[in-house]
Amino acid sequence: MTRPDPSRLHWASQRPTIVDVANLSGVSKSTVSNVVRNSGRVSERTRERVLESIDILGYRPNALARDLVRRRASTIGVLVGDLANTFYAEMVKLMEVQASGVGYTTMICNTDGDLALERARVETLLERAVRGVVLLQFSGERSVLDELRAAQVPVVVVSCWDDRADCVAVDDEAGMRLAVEHLYELGHRRIAHVTGRLLEDTTRAARFAGYQSAMRDHGLSALKVDADDSAHELVTGSDPVTAFVTGNDVMAVRLVDALEAAGVRVPAEVSVVGFDGIALGAHSRIALTTVSQPRDELTTRGLGLLLERIQSPSGTAPPRLVTLPPTLVVRGSTAPPRS
């Protein structure tokens, strides 16, 4: 008898352990373990007796101990740039729900796009022996990925691209083409692209490339504008810009704000198209035409990829890339140009 008596529980209300359950039901630790884990080899009578003791004692398995001996936690880490951005918040929510659906607990870390924080959080996750990590809006820093690889922890990058890890994201170029096409059909010819630091590097480049090639296809000249610069001067003078496609919805919404603050009406005087499909844009007062990303599928596929890597020991298999198609959502921020 390792422990004197279950009565110990009375004066020192500590959490009951597997041993307490074993003692109370008159079996061994292993048997209790077997019933807790449903590992078959237990007679119905014993199982019932053990279950009863568990109930009486209010026994709850200690995941820390389980994970330690198994040498792996049933936990996955999610690194997200900015939880306050609804696009990511929604994805994080979906990840949490889906992950717990398959028995994983998620540890969500907000990195604020700060590399030092990103590294610190990865360190924490590694210390806690996470089984896999999802990177949402990843800074793209080599060292972070190296660290994860060295620790042999599967990684999946969701909603942006990186050639060193499994990725699932939308086809940025196709998305931008959708946007430009839409504006072209409305009659716009002077279409500028607004982008900036708010976007992760690779994504920014891909979206710009998509814009550029779509413009070229129509024999139009590209014009890139930094999101931090004022854009309203472009819409006046001769040969003014009549439409903007932006790197993402947040930039689009800010652009609309800036434009209207300068007295330029959207879409009467100028059209604006966003990218992402955040909830804010759907509001009737905002009504942002945008290229929408399938958040639900992004998370599902991302988690799927991660779980595959976790389950199969495909240590050095090459990165797999899943490309999802974005869709154009036409709302009230686009209209034909003023003749």
Added chain:
Amino acid sequence: MTRPDPSRLHWASQRPTIVDVANLSGVSKSTVSNVVRNSGRVSERTRERVLESIDILGYRPNALARDLVRRRASTIGVLVGDLANTFYAEMVKLMEVQASGVGYTTMICNTDGDLALERARVETLLERAVRGVVLLQFSGERSVLDELRAAQVPVVVVSCWDDRADCVAVDDEAGMRLAVEHLYELGHRRIAHVTGRLLEDTTRAARFAGYQSAMRDHGLSALKVDADDSAHELVTGSDPVTAFVTGNDVMAVRLVDALEAAGVRVPAEVSVVGFDGIALGAHSRIALTTVSQPRDELTTRGLGLLLERIQSPSGTAPPRLVTLPPTLVVRGSTAPPRS
């Protein structure tokens, strides 16, 4: 020698343990443990040698093992109703940042307001031996709190009220009074209150009470409207409602949408005041006048309360309530009534 040789690391790249470090630097486990935990009692020479070995081996402490032997994880759980709601997403973000600032990892759980999910998540958190739990938009279910109490895990309820646990939230009644006062001063006399299930019960009741008492103070009669009902009929006819105060910003925004869809202009024909101060409301196209909650302070105080409970064994100390003052933010959704 428990382990044959560090060379083992070559053909079976397992994570190095404290023993590997001890062997390589020629000291005992405890000494390595001492330097890792910075527990003073180590000579400078030894410390350096150990640190060097740690570096060479790429040793990373196993938090699972540490927490198991310490019998407590440096983890706190955060239960949130809906991460997709920016109000909560922002608070969760703040909690994560602040908690990790004081050395705690957070486990964030989305409950979707579903009691079964809420219970399941609490169970998971308890199995993982969290040190404390933050409840954001708590369902108020007795059983959840009981479970937590039985496990002796400190709890703090943030942004709503519950008399069985430490709470930090704004003074809902004062907030509603602010809203009504503002409208009264603008000249409104027929002011309705819109509320609904989107709000946790206690909060809904408190806000309604605040509205009611403010109305009474001015000798005005209260009028309660369900958020799911159409409100535009109230603004026509004789003695029409000229302003609405709502249970929260989300309802306010939806109300504005519905009103305008029915051809009623805000604020020209009717004024609307929200509650919470979500980012969406600050957008120029929305410009929602609202009663704002100090999110930053809510999380700081909430976490503070929780940490106090964690640190001091004040097992049965009575719940502490922290009431924070909300502030009125006047934007473009309120104006004097049409004469």
Added chain:
DNA sequence: GTGAAAGCGCTAACAG
């Protein structure tokens, strides 16, 4: 079908 034994990687007295 069940139990005994051997740890998982680490901390925390307690000696020396």
Added chain:
DNA sequence: CTGTTAGCGCTTTCAC
């Protein structure tokens, strides 16, 4: 200042 010792609560062969 450093090492020895004894577990934390659980899983997992391997006998019986």
